[in-house]
Amino acid sequence: MADGATRPWKRRTMMSYAEDADPRFSEKAPETTTASEIDKGKKRPRIAFTGEEWGFGYQATRVFLNRAKDRKTVPDGGLSSIGAGIEREIDAATKNSRFDYAHAVTQPLRTKEQSLMAVKQDSADFAVVPFYHPYTGYDFETLRAMAGLFTVLGVEQIEATDNLCLAVHESQLYDLIQSSHPGTGFSALQRRFRKSWGLLDSASGNDPTGDYDIEMPRAGLPIDMADQKLIRDRIDVVFAGPEAQRRCKSKLDGLRSVGVEVRETAQLVEPHRELAKLARSSINPSRQTNTMFDPVSGETRFYSTLGADAQGSSLFAMVLPYEVAMRSSDYVIIDDNVDDAPPTKTRFMVVENNPDPTLFEDRYRTTDAKTAFWVQRLQKVAHPQIDLPAGLMRFLGLCASAVAIALIALGGFGLYNSMPLPMSDIDALPYWLSGLTAGGAVVFGVVTLMLAWVLLSVQSRGSNGVRVLLRILRDGGAASLGDVENFLRNYGVRHSLVRMGEDSENDRPAPVVLDIEFDPEDFAYGPFAMLSRRMRGSVVNGAMKKVFQRWKNRGVTVLAAMPFEQAQLPRHRARRWWNEGVSAWLADATETWFIRLSRLLVVLVPAAALVALIVWYMNGAN
Structure with missing residues (x-):
């Protein structure tokens, strides 16, 4: 029907007024039971994130859960591919396919350190924390907190942002409405029916179990665009935080130009609570509210009386995240789009309890062992796909290995039977030919074995990059x-170097964070890559070996290993010895020769002139 009901009529009772107002009595559709992953033995994931319940961190958490529901799992930094012997509770925390991501338990209202410690203390399975902001750069608090912990690892990166809106508190708005002149636009707002949670308002988006992408306020006082303009014209003071001041500069400058006072506030975790305190402290204290209860019918009525005071109080507004104001029945949105442009997305990191055995196991103490361990994990994160050329090369490598082993065995047997070689008899020529043939077979077998080793070490390019x-x-x-x-x-290779703290006037320099983005082709290795790019292993193998050289006492720790599809760091131009190497050598040689020649000319020119003058005088004297 037009009001959202499933049938054209319903039986009216003495509680009909409650059925229309209270969502607990609203008409509900028949419940449909669907098979849940929880019934199959899976657990609900506990996700701790920073910020308020419906604020900035919630947006990133929603994106993370949508990805996890589609893939049925979450990347684990390649830990499942190595079979490392680690503690039972840590091993269980890294099996990410055992969660039902459709029924997650979120844990908001946390700082970055609290979110990470929740994962460390096993009170949360994942933590969603920001690590890069498009305006302020890397989040040093997150990086320092992760560096101070032992078993946490960033396994996935997420880009998310929020939309800002301009909202007023309803307590101030109703105070203004009730003291307005009867018959005006403000007085007409008081006759509006408030929206409630339930099926009756499902057509307007008021379904708490529905899709969160519905851009419609789900509770509170319903107003239209004309009412929004009416309230905007009455605003006296607007509060905005540092982020809102930067993102909504045009709208705020327009409000300043018409006489509205714009006050900048501190960066608050829950700014709507501060506005609520200001609004409650500024309402008219002469209001009287009377409650009448009828025990026969169970009807409760509220009566509010207010003296005819002049509308002299200021109406406050605040720039809030849209999701926060939309889900709160205490706020009325009067401008749902105050951003100057689509905001740049902040990058978040999904952190889980994921250990690094190379920090506490003796078998990974050497550089080669630690490098092989992490290269294997990064290859798992890159999801290499065995294509036809790589599979064919590995098959040829197996065949070449068999041929090499046969040649070496036959050549060794021939050398054993032909030794010692006679030196004086003419009949020794067949023995010499047999020995040379056996020796050639051994040499050819060794060369074939080296070729087989190259073919067997072929690595396919990844399906995605790794950060x-x-x-x-x-x-x-x-x-x-x-x-x-x-x-x-x-x-x-794309990379960026970030210093984690101030190191002036300290005993030792502050540590740094090296942010590297490996492209899918950086994982490839084979005969062609060996001749055209790098001879000894893939680029990833060489980079990790350079990083882990001369490491000791946890001098190098991996904070995150996350897949990505689109690179975010600027690309560096690759160097080639036949191009940049020769040109750099010529430039250096030319500069060096010029400097040396200029220094020599300062001495040689006067000396040569003096010698020429002496010779000329001597020739003239003769």
Whole structure:
């Protein structure tokens, strides 16, 4: 029907007024039971995120849950591919396919440190924390907190943002409405029916179990665009935080130009609570509210009386996240789009309890063992797909290995039977020919074995890139950052270096975070890549080996290993020895020769002139 009911009439009772107002009595559709993953033995994931319940962190958490519901799992940093022997409780925390992501338990109202500690203490399964902001750069609080913990690892990155709106508190608005002149537009707002949670308002989007993408306020006082303009013209003061001041500069400047006072507030976790306090403290204290209850009918009526005071109080408004104001029945949205442009998305990181066995197991103490461990994990994150060329090369490698083993065995047997070689008899020629043939077979077998090793070490390119965050100490416990950056620049790998703290007037320099984005082709290795790009392993293998050189006492720790589809760091131009190498050598040689020649000319020219003058005088004297 037009009002959203499932049938044209319903039986009216003495509680009919409650049925229209209270969502608990609203008409409901027949419930449909669907099979839940929880019934199959899966658990509800506990997700801790920063900010308020419907604020900035909620947007990132929603994106994360939508991805997880589609894939039925969450990346684990490649830990499931290595079979490492680790503790039972940590091993269980990394099996991400055992959760039912359609029924998640969110834990909002946390700081970044509290969210990470919740994962560390096993009171949450995942933490969603910001790590890069488009205006302020890397989030040092998150990076420092992750560096101080032991078993947490970032496994996925998310881009999310929120929309800002301009809203007023209903207590002030009703105070203004009740004191307005009867018959005006403000007085007409008081006759509007409030929206409630239930099927009766499902046509307007008031379904708490519905899709969150419905751009419609779900509760509170319903107003139209004319009412929004009416309230906007009555605003006296607008409160905006630092983020709102930057993103809504045009709208706020327009309000300033018409005489509205714009006050900048601090960066608050829940700004709507501050506005509620200000609104409640500024309402008219002469209002009287009387409650009447009829025990026969069970009817409760409220009567509010207010003296005819002049409308001299200021009406406050605040720039709030749209999701917060939309879901709160205490706020009325008067401008649902105050952003100057679509906001740039902040990058969040999904963190889980994911250990690094190389930090506490002795078998990973060497650089090669630690490098092989992390290269294998990063390859798992990149999801390499065995294509036809790579599979054919590996098959040829197996065949070449069999041929090489046969040649070496036959050649060794021939050398054993032909030794010792006679030196004086003419009949020794067949023995010499047999020995040379056997020796040639051994040499050819060794060469074939080397070719088989190259073919068997073929690695396919990944289906996606991998972003790695590395915490590196600068107190001599890790490799030189210059060597690592030089290697990354040589192969055009995207990277960024971030200092985690202030190191002036301290005993030792502050650690840094090396942010690297490996493209899918950086994981490829084979005969063609060996000749055209890097001879000894893939670019990822070489970069991780450079990073882990001379490491000790946890000088290098991996903070995150996250897949990505679109790169975010600027790309560096790869260097080639036949191009940049020759040109750099010529430029350096020319500059060096010019400097040396200029220095020599300062001495040689006067000396040559003096010698020429002496010779000329001597010739003239003769």
